[in-house]
Amino acid sequence: MFKILHKRYWGTAVLLLLGALLLATPVLAQDTVVTDNEVNEVAKDLFCPVCESTPLDVCPTQACADWRELIREQLAEGQSPEEVQAYFARQYGDGVLANPPKQGFNLILWLLPVVAIVLGGFFFSRYMRTLRTSAAGVAEDLEAEGAEAVQPPIAQDDYKARLEAELRNR
Known part of the structure; x- marks a missing residue:
């Protein structure tokens, strides 16, 4: 009797497992969603090669928008921010890095x-x-x-007296 129950539940278990895998397949197939904040975290450490000393995250040109989209794609593929920066340094030189090596x-x-x-x-x-x-x-x-070589200081009293006399005459 135990063998008969076991075979009946075995088929049900296999069907449940296949159903769970079918439900999980779309989740596993989805690309990871990269937010704008994640893109800007990488882009702020890169300079636009077209614009003079403008960080990539704030540059309004179409070229920078394309490069930000490229960063998004590379991050979605699973590359680290350091790998993305290394890619841009290889393509455009160390001048695009905010912190060159x-x-x-x-x-x-x-x-x-x-x-x-x-x-x-x-x-x-x-x-x-x-x-x-x-x-x-x-x-x-x-x-x-010696002391004889040193001249005595100018008498301040004489200067004050002349200044007072001149002020009185006015």
Whole structure:
């Protein structure tokens, strides 16, 4: 008796499984839907090669609209944002990347400001040291000449008296 029940339920189970697979097939066949936000996340890190320094996500040209659609297609195919950016860099050069790689000539552009600041600080400190030593030498010369070489300061009282007299005459 157990064998008869088992065969009857076996056929039902197979039919239910086939029905579930038929229902799930359209879901599995659908492409993944890529939203505008996902496209703009990738596009903001790319510059339009046609427009000067305009990010791809805000560029109004038709070419940029086509490139955003290309980004959408590549993301729908399952490519990562890094792979999409690498594709654009291969097609149009590193100039389309908002953050170009730090290698080759770009490395020089990243290091040049740092080197310029370090060299500028070095030369400025040497200049200040030279000024201090020359000021110290002048002070020593004045001490060596003695107090008689130093002229007395201009009498401020005489100046004030002449200024007051002139103001009274008016």
